[in-house]
Amino acid sequence: MHMRKILMLMLGVFALCTQLWAQNRTVTGTVRDATGSGVPNASVRVKGTSFGTTTNANGVFSISVPGNSSTLIISSVGFTAREIAVGTQSTINTNLTPVDGGLEEVVVVGYGTGKRVGSTVGNIATVNAEKLQDRPTANAFDALQGKVAGLQVFTSSGEPSSISSVRLHGVGSLGASSTPLYVMDGIPIAPGTVISLNPNDFESVSVLKDASATSIYGSRAANGVIYITSKKGSANKPATISVQSQYGVSNLANTDFYNKFMNTKELTDFWVETGYRRRGQIDTLLTDYPNDTKWYKTYYEENVPMTKTDLSVSGGGGKTSYYLSGSYLNQPGLAYRSAFKRYTLRSNLTSTVNNWLRMGLNVFFANDERQTNPYGSNSTNRGLALLAAPFYSPLDKDGNEIYGRIPGWGRYAPKYLADKIQGKGTNVQFNPSGYIQISPIRNLTLKSQAGIEGYDYISSSVTLPSYIGSLNNGSASEDFSRGVTKTITNTGEYKFTLAQQHNFTALLGQEYIDNVTTSFDASSTGQTDDRLILLGNGPNGRSTSSSKSEYSYLSYFGRLEYNFRNRYFIDGSVRQDQSSRFGRDLRTANFWSLGGMWKINQEAFMDDLTWLTDLSLRASTGTTGNSAIGNYQSQALVGTNTYDTQTGFGVSTPGNPLLSWETQLTTTVGVNFSIFDKVRFEASYYNRVTKDMLISVPYPYTSGFSNITSNVGSLKNSGVDVTIDGDVLKTKRAHITPYVNFNYNKNEVTELFQGKQYWIIPNTGVSWAIGQPVSYFYPIFAQVNSETGLPEWYLPNTDPDKIVNTNKDPNAVTSDFTPSLEQSTGINRYPPFNGGFGLNAGFDGFFLSADFSFSKGKYLINNDRYFFENPSQFPGFNQSSAVLDYWKKAGDQTQFPKYGVQFTQFDSRLIEDASFIRMKGLTIGYDLPKNILERTNFIKASRFYVTGRNLLTFTKYSGPDPEVDSNLTLGANPNTKQIAVGLNLTF
Numbered sequence: 001m002h003m004r005k006i007l008m009l010m011l012g013v014f015a016l017c018t019q020l021w022a023q024n025r026t027v028t029g030t031v032r033d034a035t036g037s038g039v040p041n042a043s044v045r046v047k048g049t050s051f052g053t054t055t056n057a058n059g060v061f062s063i064s065v066p067g068n069s070s071t072l073i074i075s076s077v078g079f080t081a082r083e084i085a086v087g088t089q090s091t092i093n094t095n096l097t098p099v100d101g102g103l104e105e106v107v108v109v110g111y112g113t114g115k116r117v118g119s120t121v122g123n124i125a126t127v128n129a130e131k132l133q134d135r136p137t138a139n140a141f142d143a144l145q146g147k148v149a150g151l152q153v154f155t156s157s158g159e160p161s162s163i164s165s166v167r168l169h170g171v172g173s174l175g176a177s178s179t180p181l182y183v184m185d186g187i188p189i190a191p192g193t194v195i196s197l198n199p200n201d202f203e204s205v206s207v208l209k210d211a212s213a214t215s216i217y218g219s220r221a222a223n224g225v226i227y228i229t230s231k232k233g234s235a236n237k238p239a240t241i242s243v244q245s246q247y248g249v250s251n252l253a254n255t256d257f258y259n260k261f262m263n264t265k266e267l268t269d270f271w272v273e274t275g276y277r278r279r280g281q282i283d284t285l286l287t288d289y290p291n292d293t294k295w296y297k298t299y300y301e302e303n304v305p306m307t308k309t310d311l312s313v314s315g316g317g318g319k320t321s322y323y324l325s326g327s328y329l330n331q332p333g334l335a336y337r338s339a340f341k342r343y344t345l346r347s348n349l350t351s352t353v354n355n356w357l358r359m360g361l362n363v364f365f366a367n368d369e370r371q372t373n374p375y376g377s378n379s380t381n382r383g384l385a386l387l388a389a390p391f392y393s394p395l396d397k398d399g400n401e402i403y404g405r406i407p408g409w410g411r412y413a414p415k416y417l418a419d420k421i422q423g424k425g426t427n428v429q430f431n432p433s434g435y436i437q438i439s440p441i442r443n444l445t446l447k448s449q450a451g452i453e454g455y456d457y458i459s460s461s462v463t464l465p466s467y468i469g470s471l472n473n474g475s476a477s478e479d480f481s482r483g484v485t486k487t488i489t490n491t492g493e494y495k496f497t498l499a500q501q502h503n504f505t506a507l508l509g510q511e512y513i514d515n516v517t518t519s520f521d522a523s524s525t526g527q528t529d530d531r532l533i534l535l536g537n538g539p540n541g542r543s544t545s546s547s548k549s550e551y552s553y554l555s556y557f558g559r560l561e562y563n564f565r566n567r568y569f570i571d572g573s574v575r576q577d578q579s580s581r582f583g584r585d586l587r588t589a590n591f592w593s594l595g596g597m598w599k600i601n602q603e604a605f606m607d608d609l610t611w612l613t614d615l616s617l618r619a620s621t622g623t624t625g626n627s628a629i630g631n632y633q634s635q636a637l638v639g640t641n642t643y644d645t646q647t648g649f650g651v652s653t654p655g656n657p658l659l660s661w662e663t664q665l666t667t668t669v670g671v672n673f674s675i676f677d678k679v680r681f682e683a684s685y686y687n688r689v690t691k692d693m694l695i696s697v698p699y700p701y702t703s704g705f706s707n708i709t710s711n712v713g714s715l716k717n718s719g720v721d722v723t724i725d726g727d728v729l730k731t732k733r734a735h736i737t738p739y740v741n742f743n744y745n746k747n748e749v750t751e752l753f754q755g756k757q758y759w760i761i762p763n764t765g766v767s768w769a770i771g772q773p774v775s776y777f778y779p780i781f782a783q784v785n786s787e788t789g790l791p792e793w794y795l796p797n798t799d800p801d802k803i804v805n806t807n808k809d810p811n812a813v814t815s816d817f818t819p820s821l822e823q824s825t826g827i828n829r830y831p832p833f834n835g836g837f838g839l840n841a842g843f844d845g846f847f848l849s850a851d852f853s854f855s856k857g858k859y860l861i862n863n864d865r866y867f868f869e870n871p872s873q874f875p876g877f878n879q880s881s882a883v884l885d886y887w888k889k890a891g892d893q894t895q896f897p898k899y900g901v902q903f904t905q906f907d908s909r910l911i912e913d914a915s916f917i918r919m920k921g922l923t924i925g926y927d928l929p930k931n932i933l934e935r936t937n938f939i940k941a942s943r944f945y946v947t948g949r950n951l952l953t954f955t956k957y958s959g960p961d962p963e964v965d966s967n968l969t970l971g972a973n974p975n976t977k978q979i980a981v982g983l984n985l986t987f
Contacts, residue, residue, distance in 0.1 A: 025064070026063070027062070027086060027089065027091070028060070028062045028063075028091055028092075029060070029061060029091055029092035029094065030058070030059050030093045031059045032096070033079070033096060038058040038060065039055060039059045040058070041054050041055060041076065041563070042054060042061075042074060042076035042079075042096070043074070043075050043565060043567065043602050044072060044074050045072065045073045045074075045565075045602070046066070046070050046072060046073075047071040047072070047073050047604075047607055049066070051063065051065070052501075052565050052602075052604075053500050053501055054500065054563075054565050061500070065086050070086045071084065072084045072086060072092065073607065075096075075602070076096060076566070079097060081613075082096060110213065110214075110573075111186070111216060111491050111509050111557070111559075112445075112491060112493045112507045113445060120597075122208060122210055122571075122620065123213060123620070123670055123684055123721075124208055124209065125148040125149065125209065126204050126205070126206045127144060127147050127148065127204065128203075129200075129231070131143060131147060132144075132202045133200045133244075134246065134982055135947070136248045136947060136949050136978035136980040137949060138195060138329055138340050138342060139155060139162065140195070140202070141153055141164045141166060141205075144164075144205065145853045146835060146836020146838075146852060146853025146854070148207045149682075149721035149723045149741035149743050150169050150719070150721040150743040151166065151168050152166070152167045152743075152831075152855075153166050153853075154963050154964070155975055156965045156972070157964075157973050157974075158335075158961075158973045158974050158976040159372050160306075160331040160332070160338065160339060161370040161371075162195075163192060163194055163195050165179075166180055166191075166226070167179070167223070168180050168209060168223055169743070170717040171715075171747060171774065171830055172222050172223045172626065172664060172690055172715070173222070173223075173628075173662060173693055173694065173715070174695055174768060175694045175695035175696060176626045176627070176662055176693070177629075179191050180225055180226045181217055181221050181225045181226070182194065182226050183225060183226070183227045183228065184197075184227075184228040184431070185362055185451075186435075186451070186489065187431070187449070187451030187453065187487050188220070188485070188487060188513065193429065193431070193455075195340075195368075196344070196366040196368060196427065196429040197228075198325065198346070201230050201231055201312075201327075202229070202230060202231070203232070205228055207225075207226055207227075208221075208225035208227060209668070209686075209721070210595070210620045210684075211667070211668065212571060212573075212593050212594075212595030212618075212620035212668075213620075214622075214666075215591050215592060215624055216593070217575075218555060218577045218624060218625055219553055219577035219591075220627065220628065221625075222624040222625055222626040222663075222664045230323075231314065231323045232321060232323050233321035233322045233323045233348070233350070234314070234316050235316035235317075235318070235319055235320065236316055236317070237316055239313055240313070240986060241312070241313050242311070242313075242984065242985070242986050243309075243311055243987075244308075244309070244310040244984045244985075245308070245309050245310075245982065246308040246983075247307050247308075248306050248979055248981065249303040249306070249979060249980075250303075250304045250333075250976045250978050251302055251334070251977055252296075252300055252974060252977070253918075253950040253953055253961070253975040254955075254961070254974070258296035258386065258960075260881055261295075261386055261390070261868070261880055262390070263390055264389075264390045264391045266884070267390060267391075268282045268285075268286070270884060274899045285391065289393065289407075291391050291392065292390050293390045294390075295385055295386055295878075296386065298385070299335065299336075299381075301332075301334050304333070306329075306331040306978065307329070308328070308331075309327065310326070311325065311326050312324065313325075319352040319353070320350065320351040320352075321349070321351075322347070323346070323347075323348040324347050325346045326344065327342075328342070328343055335382055335414070335973055336414040336415055336417065336418035337371050337372075337374070337417070337418040337421075337422070338371055338973070339371040340368065340369070341368060341369045342368040343366065343367045343368070344364070345363075345365045345366075346363070346364050348361075348362045348363075349361045349362075355439075356440060357439075358437040358438075359434070361432070361433075363431075366428075367426075367427070367429070368427050369424055369425070370425040370426075371423065372425075375417070375971075376972065377971045378970070381411055381414065382973075383971020383973075384867055387874065387878055388409045388411070388877070389409070389877065389878050391408075392408040393407075394406055394413060401413065401415065404416055405468065412469070419464075420463065420464045421461075421464075422461065422464070423459070424460060425458065425459045425460075426457070426458045427456070428455060428457075430453075431451070431452065432451065432452055433449065433451030434449070434451075435449035443495045444492070444493070444494045445491075445493045445494075447490070447491050448489070448490050449489045449490075449491075450486070451486075451487045452486055453485040454482075454483065454485075456481075457480070458478065458480050460477070461478075462475070462476050463476075464533065465529060465530055465533070473525065474533055475524070475525040475526075475538065476524055476525075476534060476535050476537075476538055477522065477524075479519065480519060480520055482517070482519070483515065483517040484515070484516050484517075485513065485514070486512075486514045486515075487512070488512045489510070490509060490510045491507060491508065491510075492508050494507075502562070502564055505561040505562075506559070506560050506561075507557075507560075508558045511554075511555040511556075512554055512555075513553040513555075514552045515551050516548070516549075517548070517550070518546070518547070518548045518549075519548075520545065521546075522542070522543065523541065525540045526540035549632075550631065551580050553577060553578065553579055555576065555577045556575070557575035557576070559571060559572070559573040560573075565602070566602060567599050568596075569596060569598075569599075570594075570596045571594075571596075572594045572595070573593045575590070576590050576591075577589055577591070577625060579661070581627050581629060581630075581632075581659075582659050582660050583657040583659050583660065584657070586660035587660070589660070591622070593621070593622025595618065595620030595621075595622070596618065596619055596620070597617065599614075601614050601615040601673075611675055612674070614673055614677075615672075616671070616672050617671050618672075618684075620666075620668050621665070621667040622665070624663070624664050624666070625664070626663075627661060628694075629694050629709060633653075633656065633694075634659040635657075636651060636653060636654055636655030637651070638652060651704070656710055659694075662690065662691070662692050662711065663690070663691055664690045668686040668687075669684065670683060671683055671684075679724070679725075680724070681723070681724050682723045683721065683722045684720065685718075685720050686717075686718065686720075687716070687718045688717040688718065690715045690716075691714045692711035693712060693713045693715060694709060695709070695712050695713060695753065696709050697712055712751075712752070713750075713752050713753055714751040715747065715748070717745055719743060719744045719745035719832075720744050722743075723740075724740050724741070725740075726738065734843040735840070735842050736839060736840075736841045737839060738837070738838070738839040739837065740835070740836070740837040741837070742833065742835030742836075743833070744832055745830075745832055745834075746773065747773045747828075747830060749769060749772060750770065750771070751770065752770060757769065760777050760822065765861050765911075766829050769824060773829070773832075774828070774830060775825065775826060775827060775828060775829060776825045776828075776829060776859065776861070776911050776967070777822055777825065778822060778823075778861075778907055778908050778911060779821035779822055779906070780821075780823060780907065781905075781908050782794050782808070784893075784897050785815070786887075786890070786891055786892060786893055788815075789887035789888075790815040790901060791897045791901065793817060793907060794809070794812060794821075795809075795821070796820070796821060797823065817905050817907075821907075825911060827859050827908075828857060828859065829859070831855045831856060831915070833857050834853075834854070835853070835854055836854065836920070837854075838852055845926050845927045845928070845929055846926050847924070847927065848924050848925075849922070849923045850919070850922050851920045851921040852918065853917075854915075854916065854918070855914075855916055858913070858914045859911055859912065859913060860911070860912055860962070860968070860969050861968040861969070862910050862912045862957070862958065863910065863968050863969060864959055864960070864970055865904060865909075865958070865959075866906065868880045869896070870904045871899070872899060872901070872903065873902055873903075882958075883896055883903060886898065886899060913956055914963075915955065916954060916955035916962040916963065917952075917953075917954040917955075918950060918963070919952040920949065921947065921949055922947065923946070925943055925944055926943070926944055928941075928942040928943070928944075938987060939985060939986070941984070942983075943984040944982070945981070945982050945984075946980070946981050947979075947980050948978065949977060950976065950977040951977055951979075959972070
């Protein structure tokens with residue numbers, strides 16, 4: 001009996017141990033991607049429970065599993081999740097399949113190593129190479145317009161060498177720059193460098209939006225960061241040779257403005273009707289000049305050719321990878337003496353020397369020639385050339401183009417001016433950078449990187465002695481400038497995991513930036529022979545000058561990132577910057593950020609929501625700085641002058657030893673989700689407050705200076721970003737993916753200087769007022785009095801503190817136009833609503849992409865109208881046909897007053913709605929099937945396409961171009977449209 005009890009007890013213990021083993025046991029394994037590499041930080045969870053872990057850096061995991069019937073859910077951002085029944089297995093190895101579109105993108109968020117987008121707390125938008133390359137323009141960032149919610153990109157000129165104006169989430173400063181910080185492969189670059197770059201060398205462009213992403217850059221990241229990643233090769237892969245060639249033509253993007261001017265009959269009838277000329281005088285005039293000329297076709301050429309060719313070789317052997325490229329671009333402008341020609345070379349080398357040493361060298365070189373048409377603004381040689389009467393002609397009696405002065409019009413033919421008054425700029429750009437990276441112990445990475453941004457720019461101009469306007473008295477001038485910016489960065493990054501669930505990344509770093517810019521110029525006059533036009537050939541008017549400017553930054557920074565089970569993410573950063581631009585005791589500033597993200601779809605309670613394939617919440621707050629002002633604003637400087645052949649000295653700038661950093665505090669919250677991996681949605685709200693703005697504050701002239709740069713005032717920007725895209729159709733043969741994104745931004749001035757409630761910026765038509773957005777400040781036009789034919793303007797408020805006139809009393813008007821009528825119009829200077837939409841589609845090798853950008857609430861002061869809608873002020877010149885709507889008799893409801901009264905004043909009528917929708921890109925092409933190319937055993941890929949830029953423009957704006965990014969536009973060289981054919985071959 002005793003033995004029986006002992007046996008039963010042993011059987012019970014065995015059964016209990018068996019049950020415990022069945023309920024809780026350890027399963028190990030490795031998670032790999034399609035290439036066989038381990039997937040780090042992949043989530044491994046037991047379905048229906050809270051048990052979970054993440055893989056280590058090599059994709060290895062170990063998890064305690066209850067019961068034999070358990071199922072593991074293995075997932076990672078960028079891959080399709082897998083469910084695997086455990087059964088009796090103790091080892092489970094699996095491969096994850098990438099989500100359609102390939103592996104998830106890896107981004108660099110500021111120093112250190114890259115990370116997957118889905119594990120990044122910061123708000124980052126990335127535009128890949130496919131959207132950037134093959135654009136028929138030299139401007140690399142033109143392709144970004146309408147692609148990123150919150151990023152406003154405007155191209156203000158049709159000059160081929162122009163760069164886009166770029167702003168993120170509105171205007172961040174009223175005095176300092178609002179341009180983002182540009183970084184290329186870890187090295188900051190100047191905004192002007194972008195035009196020298198070859199967009200086909202870009203792997204991607206990432207826009208860092210919120211404090212979590214930008215604060216690590218501290219000193220210059222107040223306006224966001226645009227990070228350019230250039231292409232790299234792949235080790236142990238055969239060389240891939242790519243040849244890309246493109247040919248196209250350019251024309252004006254929109255000709256509506258140019259076709260609104262009166263023809264010969266309309267103009268001469270108008271002159272007779274108003275009594276400016278008698279009919280007999282007109283008949284005699286038309287006998288001598290029997291023409292009807294469209295003058296814009298004289299000053300802007302049509303179907304101007306452009307060519308572009310790129311050659312690249314990439315690959316790798318052993319442990320070294322390489323990417324080599326060269327390109328040529330020739331893009332003349334439509335206006336005479338307008339052109340851009342560029343040559344580029346790039347070499348990116350990366351080598352893994354051994355298991356602890358890695359190094360890389362990137363070298364970029366560019367040489368370009370730039371010509372820009374100088375006849376804008378008030379010049380009748382292009383900007384105001386439409387004032388030319390249509391009965392004059394640029395052609396002689398035989399139909400040949402006149403070379404010299406145009407009869408009647410009295411101006412020189414544009415080609416003659418371009419030949420006789422020459423000017424061009426030549427830029428040599430050199431951007432080398434290199435790094436050494438070592439891993440002395442596991443998970444520790446030490447990296448030293450250094451880079452140089454250098455340029456030599458020569459601007460030369462010559463007036464030939466044969467020019468009729470200064471016959472036998474030529475002139476020459478030449479300006480030379482050299483800028484060298486050196487950047488040295490040292491970082492240490494350590495990654496470690498605790499208890500297989502707590503993942504940490506710690507980063508410490510130091511950075512030094514130094515810039516020196518020197519320049520000199522010389523000029524002379526009196527050259528008498530077109531063959532001898534150098535500076536030394538001019539005996540008169542000789543002059544020289546030179547300058548030198550420097551600045552430097554010294555920075556220390558750190559970042560700590562943590563995630564738990566690839567589900568909860570927290571990161572924080574700190575940075576200290578010192579800038580030579582500020583006072584000795586105030587040049588140091590500290591910046592910080594804190595951010596978090598919750599990947600809700602990784603929670604067990606989301607397992608049954610299989611349709612919701614991604615759901616994340618993120619939030620961040622932090623500070624950044626702005627120092628984008630002159631290099632010596634804090635210092636009182638002494639200048640020289642010459643008096644009675646002697647050198648004199650005097651205080652040239654007042655200085656401000658209390659000058660310090662402009663700072664921003666930005667808070668962002670956002671959500672993104674995906675439905676069935678087909679519809680993707682992302683939205684975020686931000687609040688951005690700028691304090692201690694760097695503003696040129698007005699002072700009484702009795703002080704000896706009109707303005708002194710000071711830290712004053714504050715500005716708030718708040719708004720939302722929304723991005724939506726989805727796969728309407730996605731099969732092996734066809735796909736259709738539309739997208740839309742937009743940003744709504746509200747700016748508000750919250751504090752000014754010297755106790756002022758508002759400030760009118762002189763000669764701009766723009767005002768700052770507390771509690772209001774930056775607004776236009778002009779006399780407000782009321783109407784043309786239908787009984788008297790006189791214009792009327794609203795009187796301003798009697799209370800000067802109430803600057804917005806919301807009443808507009810029809811009885812409180814005057815016909816006496818004076819500057820005292822200036823008042824806030826309530827019209828925003830900056831557009832609050834910007835975005836883009838389009839689609840990508842394909843079928844059996846054919847592909848199509850269409851991209852539109854739009855801006856709503858954009859306004860411009862159309863200064864052209866002052867000249868083109870003022871017949872009594874500019875008699876004898878052509879005018880817009882709009883002036884035909886003028887008052888003639890009592891009861892007339894007209895746009896303009898009676899003749900003899902000035903038709904147009906500088907008032908609110910000139911402030912026009914310049915909102916627009918523009919087709920930025922349209923590409924249609926065909927990829928030759930691979931099964932056909934394989935027969936050649938030579939060509940790997942072949943693509944033929946037709947592409948267009950700025951093909952359609954929809955706007956109510958009456959001027960040449962609504963996209964101009966300014967408060968006022970006059971004589972703009974308008975945007976152009978291109979149509980090009982291209983062929984890409986890969987060997």
